[in-house]
Amino acid sequence: MSAEPAALEARELTIRHGRRRTPALRDCSFRLPAGRVCALVGPNGAGKSTLLTLAAGLRRPTAGTLRVLGAGPAESRPRIGYVAQTRPLYPRLTVADTLRLGAELNRGRWDQDAAERAAYAAGLDPRSRVRALSGGQRTRVALALALGKRAELLLLDEPMADLDPVARHQLMGALLAAVAEHGTTVVMSSHVLAELEGTCDHLLLLDGGRIRLAGATDDLRAAHARLTGTASDFAPHTVVESGPTGRGHTALVRSRGPVDGAGWLVERPSLEELVLAHLRNPDAPALRTEHATPTPSQEAAA
Numbered sequence: 001m002s003a004e005p006a007a008l009e010a011r012e013l014t015i016r017h018g019r020r021r022t023p024a025l026r027d028c029s030f031r032l033p034a035g036r037v038c039a040l041v042g043p044n045g046a047g048k049s050t051l052l053t054l055a056a057g058l059r060r061p062t063a064g065t066l067r068v069l070g071a072g073p074a075e076s077r078p079r080i081g082y083v084a085q086t087r088p089l090y091p092r093l094t095v096a097d098t099l100r101l102g103a104e105l106n107r108g109r110w111d112q113d114a115a116e117r118a119a120y121a122a123g124l125d126p127r128s129r130v131r132a133l134s135g136g137q138r139t140r141v142a143l144a145l146a147l148g149k150r151a152e153l154l155l156l157d158e159p160m161a162d163l164d165p166v167a168r169h170q171l172m173g174a175l176l177a178a179v180a181e182h183g184t185t186v187v188m189s190s191h192v193l194a195e196l197e198g199t200c201d202h203l204l205l206l207d208g209g210r211i212r213l214a215g216a217t218d219d220l221r222a223a224h225a226r227l228t229g230t231a232s233d234f235a236p237h238t239v240v241e242s243g244p245t246g247r248g249h250t251a252l253v254r255s256r257g258p259v260d261g262a263g264w265l266v267e268r269p270s271l272e273e274l275v276l277a278h279l280r281n282p283d284a285p286a287l288r289t290e291h292a293t294p295t296p297s298q299e300a301a302a
């Protein structure tokens with residue numbers, strides 16, 4: 001548990017789309033402290049976009065609660081920047097008009113410089129109509145609106161999917177600057193695990209609508225180890241994934257006590273290794289670190 005303010009706090013969050021029998025999210029409980037850059041990862045259909053739409057106040061949960069910046073999602077909407085996977089924009093407006101509309105809708109908090117930096121960094125013409133933009137250019141404009149809004153919480157659905165490598169680099173720079181200057185919290189869904197490694201300091205791994213891993217990336221990595229040795233018994237540690245290697249056996253384990261001194265070669269897994277091992281092994285127990293655990297609710301404490 002933590003006294004740090006939470007950007008998101010979910011308790012038993014469940015949502016069923018329409019009449020679907022299987023919920024898109026099931027009993028998800030987690031806490032995302034404010035000021036983090038959180039990678040939201042998981043396979044196709046895991047529930048990532050659904051979670052972002054709930055946080056953006058565009059859908060209501062079937063059961064459970066989600067607090068956003070300490071309030072209900074709808075109430076917090078003015079403080080949130082949400083970039084949907086479809087990048088909805090007005091096709092007839094020019095890029096400059098789109099930013100003007102952003103300024104109009106966010107009077108008193110609009111940051112024109114930040115919006116223009118994001119939109120025009122690659123030489124995009126302000127007079128271009130939105131309908132004539134490429135997928136990556138639309139993404140730039142959608143991100144420019146979110147950054148110009150000086151949102152306290154940015155909810156970005158696969159923001160890097162259609163950006164070229166230079167634009168990805170620029171986007172990460174702009175996001176990290178917002179975090180450093182304004183304490184912005186960023187939640188970013190992505191399938192490009194290697195790209196998230198150096199940028200994200202928090203991870204939410206969803207699979208089948210359930211939370212598999214939640215916590216600071218350093219804490220999650222520190223809770224695991226890759227052990228390689230001649231024996232195949234890795235007790236007392238919990239094996240997430242194991243297999244033979246040229247040198248004997250190797251396993252990615254959730255450590256229970258010290259891992260040194262037992263004759264194993266010990267390595268700290270990368271974020272990508274950790275995520276892949278959990279996705280390949282759906283029976284591995286979920287892990288939510290202390291800082292990612294919701295504080296006891298007032299009703300529960302009463």
Ligand SMILES: Nc1ncnc2c1ncn2[C@@H]1O[C@H](COP(=O)(O)OP(=O)(O)OP(=O)(O)O)[C@@H](O)[C@H]1O
Nearest residue numbers: 017018020024042043044045046047048049050051
């Ligand atoms: N509007 C909808 N109506 C019915 N079912 C939906 C709707 N939106 C999502 N779903 C279902 O909810 C589940 C979660 O979908 P969601 O889009 O949240 O996954 P995702 O993790 O974002 O996937 P991807 O990586 O492919 O974008 C899937 O089974 C999907 O089919």
